[in-house]
Amino acid sequence: MGKNFKHGFLDYPVYAFSENYPHGHMEDWHSHDRIQLIHTLTGVIRIQTHEGIWIIPPGRGAWIPAQKKHALLSSGDVKARGVFIEAIADTDLINQCRVVAIPALLRELMSSAMQIQTTIQPNTRNERLLQLILDEVRILPALAFNLPDPQNPRLQQLCLNIKSHLDLNWNLEDTAQQLHISSKTLARHFQRETGLHFSHWVRQAKLMQAMIDLAMKKPVLNVAIDLGYDSPSAFSAMFKRELGMTPSDYLNQFQENE
Template sequence: MGKNFQHGFLDYPVYAFSENYPHGHVEDWHHHDRIQMIHTLSGVIRIQTDEGIWITPPGRGVWIPANKPHALLSSGGVKARGVFISPCARENLVNECRVIAIPALLRELMSSAMEIQTAIQPNSRNQRLLEMILDEIELLPTLAFNLPEPQSQKLKLLCQEVKANLSINWNLEDTADYLHMSSKTLARHFQKETGLHFSHWVRQAKLMQAMIDLAMNKPILNVALELGYDSPSAFSAMFKRETGMTPSGYACQFPTTQ
C-alpha cells in the first residue's frame, strides 16, 4: 500500500478507502479478493495487467476485477479514494479492467462512506449510503484510456518496440515491411488481438506516455518532440481531442517537482 491508507467500516460488501501514493511509487504484481475501484483526485495511476495498460488521470477512476493480477505505478504524487466491492455484491458487475468517469454524486458518496466506522445496521442511513454507491457504480461510463496487449509473441515484441521508440513514425505499411508481412495481414491480426487499428493503438500509446510525462512536469515542447510530433500545436490538437483538455490545462493539475 501507499502512504496514509485509511478506510471505512470493512465488514460489508462495499467499503470506502483513501490512500496517497508518492511520485514514482510502485506496487509489484498482486491481486485483491474484492473488486477495487480507485478514483484519482490528483496525479496519474498506471495499472498493468496481462491484457494491457490502463492510465487514470485526475478526476477519473480505474476498475480492477477481483483476483486480477496487476501492477501499479504512480506519477505526479497521487491522492486517491475509492471502494472495495465484493464480487457478489450485485449481479453482472464488470469483470474486466477499465477506466471510468466518476460523477460528482459518487465522489460525495465515497467521501461520506469513509466516515463510517461502526457496524452497518439494517435499514440504516449508512446501509442506504453504501447501497447507493453500488447503484451508481452500475451506471459508470467507460473511458478510452487503455492500451490493450496482443497475445502473439510477434505482436507483443512489436508493441514493446513501439512503446520504446514513440518518436518514430510507425505507419502500417513500413511496419508490415519490417515484420516481413503484408499490411493487410498486419492490420487483420492486430485488430483481432487488440480490438484496435494499428494507427489507433500507436496514438493511444503516445497519449498515455504524454499523460505520464506531463504529470512529471516535462515541458510540452519536449513531450511533443519525444513523441514524434512535428510541432507542439499538432500534439496539443491530438491531446485535446482525446482527453477534452489542453496539455497545459492538464499539466496545471500537478505540483511542480523539485
C-alpha cells in the first residue's frame, strides 16, 4: 500500500477507499479478493498486467477484476480514491481490465462513501448510496489508455525495444527487415497478437509515455524530442488527435483535480 490509506466501512459488498502514493512508489505483482476501481485525482498510475500496460491520468480510473495479478508504479505524487466491490456483488460487472472515465456523480459518491464508518443498515441512505455506486460503475465509459503486450517471445522483445527507444522512427517496413520477415507477415502477426495495427501500437506507446512525462512536468518540447517528433506542434497534433485535448488541456487537469 501507499501512504495514508483510509477506507469506509468494510463489512459490506462495496466500500470506498483513499490512498496517497509518493512519486516512484512501486507495488510488486499482487491481486485483490475484490474488484478494484481506483481513480486518480493527481499524478499518474501505471498498472502492469500479463496482458499489457494501463495508464491512469488524473480524472480517470482503472477497473481491475478480482484475483487479477497486477503491479503498480506511480509517477508524481498520486492522490487516489476508489472502491472495492465483492466479485459476487453483481454478476453483470465486467471481468476485464480497462481504463474508464469517472463522471462527477461517481466521484462524489465515492467521496461520500468514504465517510461511512458504521454498519450498513437495510433501506438507509448509506445502503442506497453504495447501491447507486454499483449502478454507476456498470455504465462507465471505457478509454483506450492501454498498451497490449504480445505473447510471442520474438514480438515481446520487439515491443521492449520499441518502448526503450521511442525516439526512433519505427515504421513497419524497416522493422520487418530487422526481423528478416516481410512487412505483411509482421503486420499480420502483430495484429493477431495485440489486436492493434503496428503503427497504432507504436503511436499508443508514445502517447502513454507522453502522459507520464507531462505528469512529471517535463516541458512539451522535451517530450516531443524524446518521442521522436520533429516539432512540438507535430507532437501536440498527435496528442490532441488521440486524446481529444491538447497537452496544455491535459496539464490543466492536474490543477483542476488537486
